Amino acid sequence: MSEDNSPNTEYLDFQSTDVVALAKSLLGYRLCTRIGGQLTSGVIVETEAYRAPEDKASHAYGNRRTARTEVIFKAGGTSYIYLCYGIHHLFNIVSGPPETAHAILVRALEPDAGLTEMRLRRGEKISDKQLTNGPGKLCQALGIDRTLNGLSVNKSSGNPLWVEPYVQVPTDEIIKSKRVGIDYAEEWKEKLWRFHIHGNPYVSVI
DNA sequence: ACAATGATTGACT
DNA sequence: GTCAATCATTGTG
Helix, strand or coil, X not given: CCCXXXXXXXXXXXXXXXXXXXXXXXXXXXXXXXXXXXXXXXEEEEEXXXXXXXXXXXXXXHHCXXXXXXXXXXXXXXXXXXXXXXXXXXXXXXXXXCCCCEEEEEEXXXXXXXXHHHXXXXXXXXXXXXXXXXXXXXXXXXXXXXXXXXXXXXXXXXXXXXXXXXXXXXHHHEEEECCCCCHHHHHHHHCCCEEEECCCCCCXXX
């Protein structure tokens, strides 16, 4: 993060029903894991909002309940982690009150702590930028997989994965754009529900 | 039981 | 720019 950003101490209310505003607010928060005693963390620089039941891009479109989507209906602040393309884990934070199937996909981080551990997981020769500049990459770097699905991301829960306030991102540095990789979502693919920090080198795609 | 597919990535032309 | 990897999940029979 740029050094002129001021600290942030405000915990987000993931029970809020405005998942789009939450996705925007989540920029500048820090995502952390402690696995095998090793702390790894990164600052969230890119997010997307998914708002079932009406959002055709959401796995829970039409309030579809399956074994996979069930955690999306849990209370805001629960982790939703799934496997994409048979290879990559993707990390989301469930939002809204119970039975409201909203979620925020975390798409990119700026590496913060545990870069050495991240390289053990991602590869020794991976550059800082390539460590966490994508939703699958950041999960690999932080050791996030399905064993962490359905957990509270509140720091006080004591879970091995959590989100905490870190820096404030000025509103005028936040870019909104169309979500990535949802060509099947018809009119919903036009929604400007992706948010990233302007000029941040760790964003997945510009 | 089976076939299609995906909120991606890395390798390659 | 193109394309294959690789498998849990899903819908269908």
